[in-house]
Amino acid sequence: MRETITLTGIVLVSSPVREYDKRIEILTRERGRIPAFAQGARKQNSALSACTIPFTFGTFQVYEGRSAYIVKSGEIENYFANLADNYDSLCYASYFTEVARYLTRENIRADEELMLLYITFRALQRKNVPVKLIRRIFELRIMSLQGQTPELFVCIKCGNTDAFDVYMTEGGLICQNCAQKLELKRQYAVQLSHDARYTLQYIISSPIQKLYNFNVSDAVMDNIDKFMVKYLLQYLPHHFNASDFLA
Numbered sequence: 001m002r003e004t005i006t007l008t009g010i011v012l013v014s015s016p017v018r019e020y021d022k023r024i025e026i027l028t029r030e031r032g033r034i035p036a037f038a039q040g041a042r043k044q045n046s047a048l049s050a051c052t053i054p055f056t057f058g059t060f061q062v063y064e065g066r067s068a069y070i071v072k073s074g075e076i077e078n079y080f081a082n083l084a085d086n087y088d089s090l091c092y093a094s095y096f097t098e099v100a101r102y103l104t105r106e107n108i109r110a111d112e113e114l115m116l117l118y119i120t121f122r123a124l125q126r127k128n129v130p131v132k133l134i135r136r137i138f139e140l141r142i143m144s145l146q147g148q149t150p151e152l153f154v155c156i157k158c159g160n161t162d163a164f165d166v167y168m169t170e171g172g173l174i175c176q177n178c179a180q181k182l183e184l185k186r187q188y189a190v191q192l193s194h195d196a197r198y199t200l201q202y203i204i205s206s207p208i209q210k211l212y213n214f215n216v217s218d219a220v221m222d223n224i225d226k227f228m229v230k231y232l233l234q235y236l237p238h239h240f241n242a243s244d245f246l247a
């Protein structure tokens with residue numbers, strides 16, 4: 001008899017296999033993103049069917065099979081069921097799971113990624129923060145967890161905090177003095193307002209639980225969007241299918 005282990009996680013994707021089974025992927029705190037089979041999960045009245053629905057958060061009792069884990073049982077703590085009721089939140093939740101899937105691996109702990117995904121779903125559900133801002137916060141923070149953010153606090157050349165132009169290919173902020181010395185063309189930089197820079201700094205440095213407790217003006221949102229488009233192009237050059245459906 002194989003040893004059963006308990007993992008805490010969120011179901012990222014679920015697909016039917018064989019006649020009655022499901023193959024799922026769970027982002028777990030303890031073992032990163034893992035593949036798992038839920039045998040009989042598509043049978044009526046299966047105890048496993050509810051805990052194999054995407055976005056479900058809970059604890060899973062599993063054991064290691066040959067090529068994937070086998071789910072024995074699950075205890076659901078939050079279904080996030082109403083995310084699927086609204087088309088927009090469904091699209092955004094699908095996009096966030098796709099990004100999380102892409103950036104996580106099996107056997108690498110994912111404590112913070114899991115917490116980030118969880119509170120991002122909660123923010124989507126609560127609707128206090130506009131979805132477009134939720135998207136940018138999630139993207140920047142999950143990339144920052146991978147150590148993939150440009151320097152956004154000081155000029156990368158001289159350490160001056162009076163720097164608002166981000167040169168993506170150089171790796172972050174460069175003050176106007178240094179840019180002149182280096183003969184960098186300012187039109188290639190993303191110029192941040194004071195508020196936009198502060199917002200980006202907050203997103204990468206605040207405790208995860210406090211990420212979704214603010215809003216920004218349209219001008220700052222616009223500035224952040226411009227930054228994020230260039231940033232993702234440089235740091236995450238991957239097409240996410242779910243991004244085609246974002247409003």
Ligand SMILES: [Zn+2]
Pocket residue numbers: 155156157158159160174175176177178179
């Ligand atoms: Zn400088």
